[in-house]
Amino acid sequence: MKAVTWAGVNKLSVEDVPEPQILNDHDVILRVRRTTTCGSDLHLLSGYVPFMRAGDVIGHEFMGEVVEVGRGVREREVGDRVVVASFVSCGSCWYCRNEMYSLCDNSNPNPGITEGLWGQSVGGCIGYSHALGGYAGSHAEYVRVPFADVGSFVVPDGVSDDRALFASDAASTAFTGVDLGGVQPGDTVAVWGAGGVGQMAARLSAIVGAERVFVIDRLPERLEQARTYAGAETIDYTATDVAAELRELTGGRGPDVCIEAVGMEAHSPGPQGVYDQVKQQLRLQTDRPTAVREAVMACRKGGSIFTLGVFASMVDKFPLGALMNKGLTLRGAQVHGPRYIPRLLELMQRDELVTEHLATHVMPLSEAPRGYELFKEKQDGCVRAVFTP
Amino acid sequence: MPNPLLDRAADLGGTLLGRLQGLRLPGVGTASAKDDPVTAARRWRVVTVLVPADRVGSGEDLPAPLAALGTLIEVRVTPAPGDKGTEVAARYRADSSEEEIGRLRAALRTAKQLLEVGEVLRMDPRPHGERAQTPAGRLLDGVVADAKKEGVL
Numbered sequence: 001m002k003a004v005t006w007a008g009v010n011k012l013s014v015e016d017v018p019e020p021q022i023l024n025d026h027d028v029i030l031r032v033r034r035t036t037t038c039g040s041d042l043h044l045l046s047g048y049v050p051f052m053r054a055g056d057v058i059g060h061e062f063m064g065e066v067v068e069v070g071r072g073v074r075e076r077e078v079g080d081r082v083v084v085a086s087f088v089s090c091g092s093c094w095y096c097r098n099e100m101y102s103l104c105d106n107s108n109p110n111p112g113i114t115e116g117l118w119g120q121s122v123g124g125c126i127g128y129s130h131a132l133g134g135y136a137g138s139h140a141e142y143v144r145v146p147f148a149d150v151g152s153f154v155v156p157d158g159v160s161d162d163r164a165l166f167a168s169d170a171a172s173t174a175f176t177g178v179d180l181g182g183v184q185p186g187d188t189v190a191v192w193g194a195g196g197v198g199q200m201a202a203r204l205s206a207i208v209g210a211e212r213v214f215v216i217d218r219l220p221e222r223l224e225q226a227r228t229y230a231g232a233e234t235i236d237y238t239a240t241d242v243a244a245e246l247r248e249l250t251g252g253r254g255p256d257v258c259i260e261a262v263g264m265e266a267h268s269p270g271p272q273g274v275y276d277q278v279k280q281q282l283r284l285q286t287d288r289p290t291a292v293r294e295a296v297m298a299c300r301k302g303g304s305i306f307t308l309g310v311f312a313s314m315v316d317k318f319p320l321g322a323l324m325n326k327g328l329t330l331r332g333a334q335v336h337g338p339r340y341i342p343r344l345l346e347l348m349q350r351d352e353l354v355t356e357h358l359a360t361h362v363m364p365l366s367e368a369p370r371g372y373e374l375f376k377e378k379q380d381g382c383v384r385a386v387f388t389p
Numbered sequence: 390m391p392n393p394l395l396d397r398a399a400d401l402g403g404t405l406l407g408r409l410q411g412l413r414l415p416g417v418g419t420a421s422a423k424d425d426p427v428t429a430a431r432r433w434r435v436v437t438v439l440v441p442a443d444r445v446g447s448g449e450d451l452p453a454p455l456a457a458l459g460t461l462i463e464v465r466v467t468p469a470p471g472d473k474g475t476e477v478a479a480r481y482r483a484d485s486s487e488e489e490i491g492r493l494r495a496a497l498r499t500a501k502q503l504l505e506v507g508e509v510l511r512m513d514p515r516p517h518g519e520r521a522q523t524p525a526g527r528l529l530d531g532v533v534a535d536a537k538k539e540g541v542l
Binding site: 001007008020051056092110146 | 523
């Protein structure tokens, strides 16, 4: 079958690879119908997650049709049209039973790597490096889905493939931040980053009752989407002082909840951006935390900050004093997909959550390297490149 | 064709993963313990499983990966607080090597999977493209090969 593989730093290839097999009783094999680029893939592509092996199939946000089921699968059958959570979850450990699915104890077969980095191993993720299990990814004609009863969800009639696709990761990641970040009716929410996850966080904040939602980015086409599809007010960080703007817009208080949807390769104008770039390139810090720093300073006293962007290890010049003295809550998580995907599909079915506009570039799998180039360089207004294997 | 240099890189990857667990450099191995090898060898290695204590068993009735270590290890089974299941702790009765501790870590992890899930996650064969035989690639092969038996457990 055809698949998109990581071939080295900033190199992707489309190769013929063997088809996946049922390896455990709880597996299903999916024929992939839609699979999309995600901003976190860029960290793999750029070499910031140094656990990629040449030949690894990438891709973790996808949906498709079940073509084979393991003998232990109870809830899925051949022919089901399903969307799949990007993180793999066993459904049986304490973390899964408490709906912290991305913290699953049993789905990362390489725990020695992340235990050393973070003190505990987290769950595995499809197509996201050997640190998170080494699963073959979804940018392929077929993909193996372990623990399919836990992590795959039948797409309701009336919800298109193009819409359901983003329940897999972008919208469920966003819902993780909105829910665990504690967005309440009447809140003011600020979201850093107007990519797929940021836009979904803005829309879902409004759905749960936030009164005002601000989205911060620099790309006009993404800010326009945030206004149109999420009803958000937008701030171009290259044109203004974000903290001052937020103070002015929030009666001097600052946002109640700040959601960071940028991650370890944040851009920043001015000396701080240069400082972070130099330190990261010299490997003196692994991540550029520009947006998190800004959120800590902008957040109202006693408010909360949620990091949804992917970070790998260590950051520098973190305003811990502001965090402590302002009584802030800082929280983060990878996506707890199965906790949110059923509700997202309901919202999608009622047309309360639309996502199709994110798919600015739809193309066959054979054009994936070009799709990633557009996505990485933000060319041609690319928000997400979606592949149709 | 075998390439001794690349094989050496793979060996080095596994060794490196083990050594990194003991380093205290910013960004690497910060979760590790600074125990000296003798103290580390005597520590209980513990996993918590979300099953009642009577499901864990004892002696030959322990899950197969632990039972296979027989009388080489001692095993302690206690209820975890807060309805978190059962703590399963194990350590060698006598002095043990890094290799043996690695085997015990892997045994505890697979025992936990058997108790909670009923089977052990399999990963191979998996689809992949051309595996370029570079030193960095083989280094990662070595890291991955040892990842089941390394870590802070």
